[in-house]
Amino acid sequence: MYDILITGGMIPDFTTKTFVKANVAVKDGKIEAVLPEDGFVEAARVIDASGKVVSPGFIDMHSHEEVFPDGSTEFDVSKYYLRQGITTGICGNCGIEFNPVSYVKKVYETNGGGYINYVPLAGYNSFRDEYGFGWYGDVPADVRAEIIEKLRAELEDGAWGFSFGLEYCPGISTEEMTDAVMALKEYDPLISIHFRADTDKCLDSVHEIADLSKVTGCRVELSHIGSLAAVGGNMRPSLDIMNEEMSANPRLGFDVYPYNAFCTEIGSAAFDMDWRAKWNCGYDIIMPLCEPYMGMRCDEALYNKILKEQPEANVVAFALDEADVRLAIADPNGFYGTDGGMFPGMGSHPRTAGSFPRILGKYVREEKLLPLIDALEKLTIRPAAFVGLPTKGDIRPGMDADITIFDPDTILDGATFLDTSLPNVGIDYVIVAGKVGCDHNELTGELGGELILRN
Ligand SMILES: [Zn+2]
Numbered sequence: 001m002y003d004i005l006i007t008g009g010m011i012p013d014f015t016t017k018t019f020v021k022a023n024v025a026v027k028d029g030k031i032e033a034v035l036p037e038d039g040f041v042e043a044a045r046v047i048d049a050s051g052k053v054v055s056p057g058f059i060d061m062h063s064h065e066e067v068f069p070d071g072s073t074e075f076d077v078s079k080y081y082l083r084q085g086i087t088t089g090i091c092g093n094c095g096i097e098f099n100p101v102s103y104v105k106k107v108y109e110t111n112g113g114g115y116i117n118y119v120p121l122a123g124y125n126s127f128r129d130e131y132g133f134g135w136y137g138d139v140p141a142d143v144r145a146e147i148i149e150k151l152r153a154e155l156e157d158g159a160w161g162f163s164f165g166l167e168y169c170p171g172i173s174t175e176e177m178t179d180a181v182m183a184l185k186e187y188d189p190l191i192s193i194h195f196r197a198d199t200d201k202c203l204d205s206v207h208e209i210a211d212l213s214k215v216t217g218c219r220v221e222l223s224h225i226g227s228l229a230a231v232g233g234n235m236r237p238s239l240d241i242m243n244e245e246m247s248a249n250p251r252l253g254f255d256v257y258p259y260n261a262f263c264t265e266i267g268s269a270a271f272d273m274d275w276r277a278k279w280n281c282g283y284d285i286i287m288p289l290c291e292p293y294m295g296m297r298c299d300e301a302l303y304n305k306i307l308k309e310q311p312e313a314n315v316v317a318f319a320l321d322e323a324d325v326r327l328a329i330a331d332p333n334g335f336y337g338t339d340g341g342m343f344p345g346m347g348s349h350p351r352t353a354g355s356f357p358r359i360l361g362k363y364v365r366e367e368k369l370l371p372l373i374d375a376l377e378k379l380t381i382r383p384a385a386f387v388g389l390p391t392k393g394d395i396r397p398g399m400d401a402d403i404t405i406f407d408p409d410t411i412l413d414g415a416t417f418l419d420t421s422l423p424n425v426g427i428d429y430v431i432v433a434g435k436v437g438c439d440h441n442e443l444t445g446e447l448g449g450e451l452i453l454r455n
Helices: 079-081 101-111 125-129 141-157 174-183 201-215 224-230 235-248 275-279 302-311 322-330 351-366 372-379 383-385
Strands: 002-013 016-026 030-036 043-050 054-055 058-061 084-089 117-121 161-165 190-194 219-222 252-256 260-266 286-288 314-317 403-406 428-434 436-441
Touching: 002 030, 002 372, 002 403, 016 054, 054 372, 058 351, 058 383, 079 084, 079 351, 079 383, 079 428, 084 428, 101 117, 101 141, 125 141, 125 161, 125 314, 141 161, 141 174, 174 201, 190 201, 201 219, 201 224, 201 235, 201 252, 201 275, 224 235, 224 322, 235 252, 235 322, 252 322, 286 302, 322 351, 351 372, 372 383
Parallel strands: 002 043, 002 054, 058 084, 084 117, 161 190, 190 219, 219 252
Antiparallel strands: 002 016, 016 030, 054 403, 260 314, 286 314, 403 428, 428 436
8 A cells, every 4th residue: 555646647757858657656755666657556645647747856956944033943935945846955055054953953853844855054154254254354274273163063963065155255265165175075065155256257256166176076066156147248158167167077066046136135245346337237126125115126315225224134136137047047057946045024035936937937838948858857866966865856666755746838936026925836746755745835734854964
């Protein structure tokens, strides 16, 4: 007796680059059997997936985890990730780690699981910020050594690696970053990097990240290449550099989210330069996500008012060139990420809720940027291999039963810049470790997700 039998769906076969009609039998959180379409076994629940794609659950290469304010153990942003078909997310990116791994572990234990699987990274900036040297300051050797020991403690607790946010803290030199990675190389850490600077420094930033992987031999992920290279017309040369480097170095990767606007705090160092001259734009590219200005477009007065009153407020900046974003989405290599995050009372970018249905609906089906099978490969089996998750990313016996069932003819994002809560279309079921966590946009409360720790 199986737990679930999924019948009549189309299973992606990444070796032959085709879809195969088959039935999938699930038991005890694992895919137990993949049967021919006329093969049936007895199961407690049968899901008819005729006409639908039965995909490995999507892997989000770049997300921001739960904030858990005031010692809370309530999940929030994970619900948005699950609803868009994500079953595993790499979190702790851009140098920012909201809670130590030990705390997140407690949350998963308290809830008896999570909505999705989390792969945690420690945040270099978060530790560096504690010492008060500021975003531009140089940090002496003894403090650097202490930061490394704090990262080591997180790795010992199960973090998969750590992240840097160079743009947010320009004081982190290439040398400081390289020394930290080399000091912790024995852990084979997964390193993710939010670039140093865009426009005229874009290509240097790309090289800095590619070189880190080459010099240290570690896996290095260039985060959200759109917000780096889609401002100032640098996407084509950036992708060319990355593809050339990646062809010689499989331990290098990049991700992109499918929107032409980035989102960050209005008081962030990203806005410290003369950004209007740099990006050749006016104040009106800035849309606040905080009340009472939500959804308005800035002028100089409003921009300065929010900067003064609420420097931590999130704003959206429509600074990215759509054609450049499309180049990164269409690239045969690289991964996809949401760069999602939910910060209490501060509003959220629609990428938190709609990134992957948007890729599969708008960019794959409607604009035909790349074949569906290739997009799914970038969402599943390839990131699983890069991160080192051998039981994820494919539909075959013995794999974890992380499965996203969607309609390729209708899948589309719902969230907008004004309303992140609007539902996606065309995602029927999202299954994590054999538990149906999401059924036609409704969360069932079944928590199959786990905190995936090193070893
Ligand atoms: Zn970032």
